[in-house]
Amino acid sequence: MNVAGDIAASEQSLRRFLHGLPGVDEVGARARAETLATRSIKTDSKRHAIDLAIAMIDLTTLEGQDTPGKVRAMCAKARQPGYGAPPVAAVCIYPDLVPEAVAGVAGSTVRVASVATSFPSGRAALDVKLADVKSAVAAGADEVDMVIDRGAFLTGRYGLVYEEIIAVRAACGDAHLKVILETGELSTLDNVRRASWLAMLAGADFIKTSTGKVTPAATLPVTLVMLEAVRDYRDFADRQVGVKPAGGIRTEKDAIRYLVLVNETVGEDWLNPRYFRIGASSLLNDLLMQRERMATGRYSGPDYMTVD
Amino acid sequence: MRFEYSPAPESRAVVTLRDSYGLFIGGAFVPGSSVFKTISPASEEVLAEVTHAGPEDVDRAVAAARQAYERTWSAMPGRERGKYLFRIARLIQERSRELAVLETMDNGKPIRESRDVDVPLAAAHFFYHAGWADKLGYAGFGPSPRPLGVVGQVIPWNFPLLMLAWKVAPALACGNTVVLKPAETTPLTALLFAEICQQADLPPGVVNIVTGDGATGQALVAHPGIDKVAFTGSTEVGKEIARACAVSGKRLTLELGGKAANVVFDDAPVDQAVEGIVNGIFFNQGHVCCAGSRLLVQESVYDEVLAALRRRMGTLRLGDPLDKNTDVGAINSRAQLDKISELVSSGEAEGASRWSAPCPLPDRGFWFAPTVFTEVSQAHRIAREEIFGPVLSVLTFRTPAEAVEKANNTPYGLSAGVWTEKGSLILWMASRLRAGVVWANTFNRFDPSSPFGGYKESGFGREGGRHGLEAYLDATGNADV
Numbered sequence: 001m002n003v004a005g006d007i008a009a010s011e012q013s014l015r016r017f018l019h020g021l022p023g024v025d026e027v028g029a030r031a032r033a034e035t036l037a038t039r040s041i042k043t044d045s046k047r048h049a050i051d052l053a054i055a056m057i058d059l060t061t062l063e064g065q066d067t068p069g070k071v072r073a074m075c076a077k078a079r080q081p082g083y084g085a086p087p088v089a090a091v092c093i094y095p096d097l098v099p100e101a102v103a104g105v106a107g108s109t110v111r112v113a114s115v116a117t118s119f120p121s122g123r124a125a126l127d128v129k130l131a132d133v134k135s136a137v138a139a140g141a142d143e144v145d146m147v148i149d150r151g152a153f154l155t156g157r158y159g160l161v162y163e164e165i166i167a168v169r170a171a172c173g174d175a176h177l178k179v180i181l182e183t184g185e186l187s188t189l190d191n192v193r194r195a196s197w198l199a200m201l202a203g204a205d206f207i208k209t210s211t212g213k214v215t216p217a218a219t220l221p222v223t224l225v226m227l228e229a230v231r232d233y234r235d236f237a238d239r240q241v242g243v244k245p246a247g248g249i250r251t252e253k254d255a256i257r258y259l260v261l262v263n264e265t266v267g268e269d270w271l272n273p274r275y276f277r278i279g280a281s282s283l284l285n286d287l288l289m290q291r292e293r294m295a296t297g298r299y300s301g302p303d304y305m306t307v308d
Numbered sequence: 309m310r311f312e313y314s315p316a317p318e319s320r321a322v323v324t325l326r327d328s329y330g331l332f333i334g335g336a337f338v339p340g341s342s343v344f345k346t347i348s349p350a351s352e353e354v355l356a357e358v359t360h361a362g363p364e365d366v367d368r369a370v371a372a373a374r375q376a377y378e379r380t381w382s383a384m385p386g387r388e389r390g391k392y393l394f395r396i397a398r399l400i401q402e403r404s405r406e407l408a409v410l411e412t413m414d415n416g417k418p419i420r421e422s423r424d425v426d427v428p429l430a431a432a433h434f435f436y437h438a439g440w441a442d443k444l445g446y447a448g449f450g451p452s453p454r455p456l457g458v459v460g461q462v463i464p465w466n467f468p469l470l471m472l473a474w475k476v477a478p479a480l481a482c483g484n485t486v487v488l489k490p491a492e493t494t495p496l497t498a499l500l501f502a503e504i505c506q507q508a509d510l511p512p513g514v515v516n517i518v519t520g521d522g523a524t525g526q527a528l529v530a531h532p533g534i535d536k537v538a539f540t541g542s543t544e545v546g547k548e549i550a551r552a553c554a555v556s557g558k559r560l561t562l563e564l565g566g567k568a569a570n571v572v573f574d575d576a577p578v579d580q581a582v583e584g585i586v587n588g589i590f591f592n593q594g595h596v597c598c599a600g601s602r603l604l605v606q607e608s609v610y611d612e613v614l615a616a617l618r619r620r621m622g623t624l625r626l627g628d629p630l631d632k633n634t635d636v637g638a639i640n641s642r643a644q645l646d647k648i649s650e651l652v653s654s655g656e657a658e659g660a661s662r663w664s665a666p667c668p669l670p671d672r673g674f675w676f677a678p679t680v681f682t683e684v685s686q687a688h689r690i691a692r693e694e695i696f697g698p699v700l701s702v703l704t705f706r707t708p709a710e711a712v713e714k715a716n717n718t719p720y721g722l723s724a725g726v727w728t729e730k731g732s733l734i735l736w737m738a739s740r741l742r743a744g745v746v747w748a749n750t751f752n753r754f755d756p757s758s759p760f761g762g763y764k765e766s767g768f769g770r771e772g773g774r775h776g777l778e779a780y781l782d783a784t785g786n787a788d789v
Contacts, residue, residue, distance in 0.1 A: 028580030
């Protein structure tokens with residue numbers, strides 16, 4: 001990528017480029033997200049949206065208490081959520097549990113995504129982060145969710161962040177790279193836009209909002225700005241990058257608001273699991289419950305939803 | 309994968325339409341001289357029969373207002389008047405769904421807008437002015453400013469309930485009584501408001517509502533029993549009213565047309581600017597006196613902004629105004645549709661280049677696709693005349709000085725928008741733009757505490773805020789009671 005290479009030729013040229021991007025007006029972006037959140041999705045369109053949302057889920061467990069048993073159970077649910085629903089897009093786990101996940105989803109379309117680079121803080125030496133990535137990929141991860149160095153970003157050392165993503169990109173081999181911006185720590189929407197471009201220039205296949213360990217996690221205005229960034233980046237570099245909001249998306253209503261946001265910001269090109277994912281855990285059960293209600297006209301109740 | 313939205317219509321069941329509505333005079337609905345019909349502009353379906361008030365009906369209404377002014381309202385302490393206004397505000401909130409659905413049916417505007425903008429703002433105006441009712445001595449018009457008397461108010465069809473609130477709330481808070489004439493094509497929410505006045509136990513005659521056409525309005529503003537006239541509508545009619553009120557001793561405020569410039573600089577937040585352009589001209593089908601109908605774009609970002617604008621216009625959802633996902637509703641009347649069509653034809657004939665969003669129009673009702681004209685020059689009619697429809701004229705500029713010069717080059721001066729990330733440029737522009745409202749990095753934002761009104765042929769007087777009270781108060785103590 002020569003264009004990216006020129007832009008990133010020096011810390012100064014990278015800074016000039018990122019600071020030359022059009023600003024984001026916070027009030028306006030919030031107002032746009034709020035308006036789209038009032039869209040009313042009913043009947044057939046709701047049925048369609050529920051199944052689409054299920055197919056876009058990265059079913060996630062990222063806890064210190066995770067065990068092989070927990071991961072196996074989650075993989076079973078990912079393959080067969082039940083009630084005739086389609087499988088989810090991927091399972092997302094810590095690197096040491098990749099072998100369990102690979103075995104758990106074997107023979108299905110479900111992909112294995114592993115967080116890496118000293119998730120969630122990213123506070124480790126580069127060679128440690130790269131070793132983390134390599135171990136996940138060697139164990140069979142299809143996708144790597146890395147975190148950027150927010151400390152470096154916030155002090156304006158964009159080149160450092162860029163080089164780190166390039167190095168992780170190389171360590172990923174054929175695995176898809178999702179770059180977590182941790183937008184809750186970047187704080188402003190201008191930073192979100194700059195970080196999105198930085199990640200895309202460095203070769204991200206996906207840009208992802210959050211680790212889920214920081215509040216706020218994914219929000220509609222942040223996702224709106226990231227969607228605008230991938231849309232503009234495709235015009236700029238002729239390459240389509242995916243978006244993954246993660247954290248805090250718990251209900252069917254939340255999920256549909258994100259799909260509406262995608263639909264009316266970037267359109268149908270992004271309305272598939274190749275280019276849009278939702279990182280979530282409890283969301284799946286709510287989607288299944290609403291799916292069941294659409295089919296039968298009544299709620300079955302939480303006892304009928306499996307806890308995994 | 310395509311994601312189509314299924315129809316999501318708001319239920320009409322919440323509204324109980326009567327077959328026929330009388331005039332609201334002296335606290336009761338009374339018959340008048342003749343009747344006319346009001347239709348839904350989205351389907352041309354007849355909604356109800358409404359009474360046309362003749363001169364003798366206007367006489368009765370003014371007499372009822374005079375009596376209420378002298379016997380109850382002007383003598384009532386401000387804190388008591390305030391209680392009525394608070395009660396009306398709360399009733400508007402309680403009946404907000406009903407008001408929103410009825411407004412959308414009668415006016416053609418999307419339910420999203422009547423629900424999220426018109427009705428909440430109408431309630432906010434009553435809440436705001438309820439608070440002023442017992443504090444008028446602190447508004448800066450002397451220690452005990454007095455009311456003017458009976459106020460004649462004529463309002464337009466673009467925001468029927470909201471314009472009623474802008475007019476009625478300050479008048480009542482200041483101790484005046486009111487005879488209000490809603491627009492001919494949109495009388496129904498005013499009549500529902502009359503029911504709300506009854507429900508609030510507002511003393512009879514404090515608010516009187518006379519429905520009718522231009523002749524009714526003429527009879528009202530020319531009536532010798534009126535102490536003050538407030539009008540919102542076209543500049544043409546505003547001038548007639550000014551002539552009719554001249555040397556009559558009547559106080560007058562006018563809020564008239566506009567041809568606002570929305571100025572986009574090369575450092576603007578582009579995505580939000582595009583939202584602001586869309587909101588500026590397509591909000592309420594462009595039936596907005598302060599609509600940003602002239603887009604002034606700095607030449608260095610012209611291609612980028614226009615491409616983003618066309619892309620965004622492609623996502624606008626035009627159709628059934630009661631559908632909760634509709635962005636652009638129906639044109640309010642056939643007459644207005646004809647006027648828009650005529651001006652758009654002139655734009656094409658004069659050589660501007662037209663592009664309309666590719667959205668199918670319903671078969672029945674009055675519709676116009678969101679439209680943008682490029683290659684427009686200041687000399688074109690579409691750059692000078694108020695279209696009052698979803699039609700945007702795009703012009704360009706090179707420097708801030710040129711932007712100011714072009715923005716001010718109009719007989720109007722109601723509003724303007726400035727889009728830039730540079731705060732000093734916003735202030736520089738705002739001090740030079742000859743417009744009553746200058747929005748910075750936003751457009752079409754309203755608040756009862758913010759005064760609104762025009763320069764030049766956009767009228768005079770302010771509505772809202774402390775400034776708006778002045779129109780309904782006699783600070784000199786010379787009011788002819």
